[in-house]
Every structure is written in structure tokens, then in C-alpha cells.
Amino acid sequence: MRHEDYKELLALEAAGALEEGERGALLEHLPSCEECRAELRELSDAAAALVYTVEPVRPPAELRANVLARVRGVGPSEARTADTSSAFVDPSEVAVDPSEAHAGSRLGESRNGGARRTSTSTSDARGLLSGFSLWQILTGRPSLGFGAAFASIVVVLLGVTSLLLWSQNRTLSAEVARLYDRLRETQGELSEQREQLASARDVNELLSAPGARFAELSGKKPAPQAHAMLAYDRATGRAVIMATGLPPCPAGHSYQLWLIAGDKNPMPGGTFKSDASGRAGMSDRLPVGVGQPTFAVTLEREGGVSAPEGEVFMAGSAS
Amino acid sequence: MSLANPQRDAEDAEVLRAVARGDESAFARVYDRYSPILLGLLLRILRSRPEAEDVLQEVFLQVWQQARSFDPARGRAFTWLVTLARSRAIDRLRAVDSRERAARASAEEAPPAAEAQVWAEDEAERAERAEAVRGALAELPEEQRQVLVLAYLEGMTQSEIAAAKGQPLGTVKTRTRTGLRRLSEALRERLGQQVV
Numbered sequence: 001m002r003h004e005d006y007k008e009l010l011a012l013e014a015a016g017a018l019e020e021g022e023r024g025a026l027l028e029h030l031p032s033c034e035e036c037r038a039e040l041r042e043l044s045d046a047a048a049a050l051v052y053t054v055e056p057v058r059p060p061a062e063l064r065a066n067v068l069a070r071v072r073g074v075g076p077s078e079a080r081t082a083d084t085s086s087a088f089v090d091p092s093e094v095a096v097d098p099s100e101a102h103a104g105s106r107l108g109e110s111r112n113g114g115a116r117r118t119s120t121s122t123s124d125a126r127g128l129l130s131g132f133s134l135w136q137i138l139t140g141r142p143s144l145g146f147g148a149a150f151a152s153i154v155v156v157l158l159g160v161t162s163l164l165l166w167s168q169n170r171t172l173s174a175e176v177a178r179l180y181d182r183l184r185e186t187q188g189e190l191s192e193q194r195e196q197l198a199s200a201r202d203v204n205e206l207l208s209a210p211g212a213r214f215a216e217l218s219g220k221k222p223a224p225q226a227h228a229m230l231a232y233d234r235a236t237g238r239a240v241i242m243a244t245g246l247p248p249c250p251a252g253h254s255y256q257l258w259l260i261a262g263d264k265n266p267m268p269g270g271t272f273k274s275d276a277s278g279r280a281g282m283s284d285r286l287p288v289g290v291g292q293p294t295f296a297v298t299l300e301r302e303g304g305v306s307a308p309e310g311e312v313f314m315a316g317s318a319s
Numbered sequence: 320m321s322l323a324n325p326q327r328d329a330e331d332a333e334v335l336r337a338v339a340r341g342d343e344s345a346f347a348r349v350y351d352r353y354s355p356i357l358l359g360l361l362l363r364i365l366r367s368r369p370e371a372e373d374v375l376q377e378v379f380l381q382v383w384q385q386a387r388s389f390d391p392a393r394g395r396a397f398t399w400l401v402t403l404a405r406s407r408a409i410d411r412l413r414a415v416d417s418r419e420r421a422a423r424a425s426a427e428e429a430p431p432a433a434e435a436q437v438w439a440e441d442e443a444e445r446a447e448r449a450e451a452v453r454g455a456l457a458e459l460p461e462e463q464r465q466v467l468v469l470a471y472l473e474g475m476t477q478s479e480i481a482a483a484k485g486q487p488l489g490t491v492k493t494r495t496r497t498g499l500r501r502l503s504e505a506l507r508e509r510l511g512q513q514v515v
Contacts, residue, residue, distance in 0.1 A: 008496070011495065011496040011497075011499040011500055012477075012492060012495055012496060014499060015467060015470045015471055015495050015496075015499050016405060016406075016409070016470060016471055016474075017470045017471075017476065017477050017492075017495055019476075019477070037393070041393060041394045042503055043499055043500070043503055044394055044398050044402070045394060045395055045398050045503075046499060046503035046506055047398075047467075047471050047499060047502075048395070048398040048401040048402065049448070049452045049455075049502075049506060050452065050456075050467065050468070050471050050472055050502075051356060051359075051360050051401050051472070052445065052448045052449040052451075052452040053449060053452055053453055053456065053472075054356070054359040054360050054363050054472060055359050056355035056356045056358070056359040056442075056445065057355055057358045057359045057362055058354075058355045058358070059354050059355070059358050059375060060372070063354075063372055063375065063376065064347075064350060064354070066376065067350060067376050067379045067380070068343070068346070068347055068350070070380060071343060071346060071379075071380065072343060074383075076338070076339060076341055076383055076384050076386060076387060285351070
């Protein structure tokens with residue numbers, strides 16, 4: 001193909017519409033052609049810009065927590081980040097099945113377990129056979145009938161050995177699984193502690209921020225006994241709320257924080273739940289730069305909504 | 320105009336470099352900034368909320384594992400993220416039974432407006448960009464606009480578009496090509512040297 005032919009393919013590649021065969025040819029051409037690379041880059045940016053016409057959808061808070069928990073303590077793997085020769089990046093070539101990545105350590109462990117087990121058993125068998133040779137030497141040269149006896153002994157030995165191996169295999173697999181569970185438990189505890197530490201640090205930073213504002217939220221009709229303290233840093237949007245006296249959330253619902261600037265529409269904040277004693281706490285990022293903020297807490301569908309629909313449980317303005 | 324935002328690009332690239340070093344808070348920043356727009360895209364392609372959320376998780380795990388392979392010289396961070404997400408979604412789409420796809424396409428499960436929400440600070444910037452892209456897209460002839468949207472945002476192959484529109488494959492390819500080049504030019508005119 002000539003350079004001009006490749007140029008014809010660039011826009012289709014950027015639009016994600018190139019068929020596999022042509023695509024391979026283009027990917028081979030790109031490393032040697034600066035002009036095509038530059039053009040592809042520009043066209044890819046233009047194609048990606050199309051995504052701005054799609055309405056964004058905020059994922060539920062649990063999804064965020066889940067994603068962050070899954071990367072916590074697991075460094076990005078170098079082996080899996082091998083660069084590709086793709087035009088821009090070809091995720092299908094470097095795609096990692098996350099379930100596989102997640103279970104990687106487990107598979108690795110059990111494979112190791114398997115390897116260890118096999119080598120042990122091989123040496124066992126070798127020991128038996130060498131013992132047998134010794135016995136053979138001690139008893140002199142084997143007679144004619146000895147070949148058959150030898151063969152049947154070997155068969156029996158092999159049978160016994162595989163039985164042993166099979167049961168060892170089961171024991172080891174169970175042990176690997178148990179150790180893996182322990183590891184996960186420990187990792188879970190560790191990340192929980194890290195989270196607590198991080199949130200304590202957040203609160204510290206926020207309370208000592210020069211632009212921090214404080215608000216006391218008092219309980220409204222559905223929960224007159226509710227009460228909360230809230231700190232908000234207008235420079236960073238960081239906010240922390242600590243509440244008491246909140247009734248437990250009905251299933252499928254959570255409390256949601258709102259930031260209200262003057263008579264404008266309330267801006268959505270994060271969602272949280274109260275514990276059995278009616279306490280709740282949340283560290284959040286709210287829109288920045290609101291000078292005279294009012295805060296409210298409503299009961300909404302789980303995951304939160306973009307405009308308040310439920311009843312107001314608490315409200316108050318910054319001092 | 321702050322639309323072509325080289326500063327934002329540089330910041331994004333820096334954040335992705337931090338992610339490549341294993342910085343979890345940088346990773347959280349990428350997630351917070353781009354998960355709503357990527358979920359919007361995934362939902363558009365997959366038309367199923369549970370699947371879109373599932374793929375979104377896969378995409379971000381991939382971002383974590385492959386941030387190192389992002390090279391700012393080869394494109395913007397936003398483009399890199401969109402390319403990852405789109406490609407994952409299309410893999411998933413191809414795995415889904417074609418009958419189910421047809422059912423989904425007719426169901427047109429668009430996200431309800433009430434769920435379209437992002438943090439207000441990013442929202443203003445996103446809305447501004449969306450406006451510019453819509454404007455640029457409006458300059459294209461209808462048939463070029465259509466093939467671009469079907470190919471990029473619906474994940475349809477050129478042959479599928481040709482079949483759906485009852486047009487020759489060659490025509491569809493030409494329209495995609497011309498359309499994207501025009502879009503790129505229109506964006507450049509609107510935003511100066513920097514593409515959106």
C-alpha cells in the first residue's frame with residue numbers, strides 16, 4: 001500500500017470503524033510515519049469529542065467504592081502494561097480480564113502448590129523405585145518370571161502413588177484456598193484502617209482550612225431530634241458532615257446532602273446512611289465557591305438524585 | 320475561551336502518570352472526573368444500566384493497570400479513556416446475542432434526565448464543550464453526522480450501518496471518512512489550534 005492509501009484509512013480507524021485486515025496493515029505502517037500518526041491523533045481527538053454530546057450519568061457511590069477497593073494495595077502491574085504497537089491504544093490487544101487479574105494471585109498460588117506437590121511425589125516415586133533397584137541388586141539377577149512380577153509391582157505402585165497424589169492435591173488446594181481467604185481478610189482490614197486514617201486526615205485538613213465555614217443543621221419535621229455539624233471549605237469544595245438522631249434509612253433509600261446558594265436550585269452532594277444508633281458521617285466534595293451556603297439533608301432513592309425529591313430531614317446555614 | 324484547554328490536558332496527563340506510579344488518590348481523581356461521561360457513553364452503546372456499570376468498573380481497573388501505556392505524545396488523556404471505554408463496550412456488545420441487541424436497540428433505553436448529573440464544577444466545562452461539539456456537528460450534512468454517531472456512539476460496524484441504511488458499504492465508508500475530517504476541521508475552527 002502507498003502512503004496515500006494509508007491516509008485513507010486513518011479516519012476510519014479514528015472512528016473505530018476499520019475492519020481487522022486493513023487495521024493490521026495500518027498499525028504496521030504507523031510507527032514509521034510521523035505524518036500519519038499526527039493526523040490519526042487529531043482525528044481520534046475529534047472522534048472522542050463526540051462523547052461530549054452524550055449526557056453524562058453519575059455512577060452510584062457503591063460503584064466508586066468498589067472500584068477504589070479493588071485497586072487498593074494492588075500496584076499497577078508492569079507485566080500487564082506492555083506497550084502495544086497500536087495506532088493509539090488498542091485495548092483489545094492489551095485487555096485484561098479484571099476477574100482474572102483479581103484472581104491472579106490465587107491462580108498463581110494454586111499453580112505453585114501444584115508444582116510443589118508434583119515434584120515431591122516424583123521424588124517419592126523415585127525413592128520407591130531406587131529402593132526397588134537396590135532390592136533387585138541384593139537378590140541377584142531377576143529370573144524370567146521376574147519381568148512380569150516387576151511390571152505388576154510397578155502398576156500397583158503407580159496406582160498407590162496416584163491415589164496419594166490425588167489426596168495430597170486435595171489437601172493442598174484446600175490449604176491454598178484457606179490461606180487465600182486469610183490474605184483477603186487481612187487486606188480488607190488493612191484497607192479499612194487506611195480509609196479511616198485518610199478520612200481522619202481529611203477532617204483535620206478541612207477544619208484547619210482558612211476558608212472553612214461551619215453550619216449547624218437542625219432536625220425538621222420527620223426527625224425533630226436530628227442534629228448535624230457540617231464544615232465546608234469553599235476553596236476546595238471539601239465538606240464533612242457528622243449527624244446524630246437520624247432515623248434508619250428505609251431499604252433502597254439513603255440520605256443525601258444538598259448545597260444551596262441563595263435562591264438557586266440545590267446542588268447535589270453525596271449520599272450516606274445512618275447506623276443503628278442514629279449516627280452518620282460523610283466526607284464529601286461539593287461545588288466550590290459558595291459564599292453564603294445553606295445545607296440540607298433529604299431522604300432520597302439509594303445512590304442519590306440530581307434534584308431533591310424526598311422530605312427534608314435537616315437544614316441549616318453556615319455561620 | 321477555555322474550551323481548548325491545554326492546561327486541563329497537561330493536568331490530566333500528569334494525573335495519569337501518577338496513576339501509573341500507583342497513586343490511588345490520583346486514580347480516584349480520574350474516576351471522579353471522568354466516570355460520569357464514560358458511564359454516559361457506555362450506557363449509550365450497551366443500553367443496559369447493569370452492563371454499563373459493570374463495564375465501567377472493568378474500564379477503570381484497566382486504567383489502573385495500563386496507565387503506564389498512556390503516552391501524551393500519542394493523544395489526549397480524554398481520548399485515551401474514551402478509546403478504552405468504547406473498545407471494552409464494543410467487545411461486550413459483540414458478545415451479546417444479536418437478537419438481544421435488536422431488542423435493546425428498539426427499547427432505546429436512554430438515561431432518564433434526572434440521572435444525568437456530575438459535579439457542578441466539571442459540569443460547566445463539560446456543558447461548554449458539549450455545546451461546541453454540537454455546533455461543529457451541526458455543520459455536517461445529515462448523512463455524515465448519522466454515520467459518525469452510529470459508528471462511534473452506537474458501536475455499529477460499517478457493514479451494519481450499510482445494511483441498516485440500505486446503502487452501499489463504500490458510501491458509508493466515504494461518509495464516515497469525510498464526516499470525521501470535517502468534524503475535526505470544524506472543531507479546530509471553533510477552538511483554534513487545539514482540538515476540543
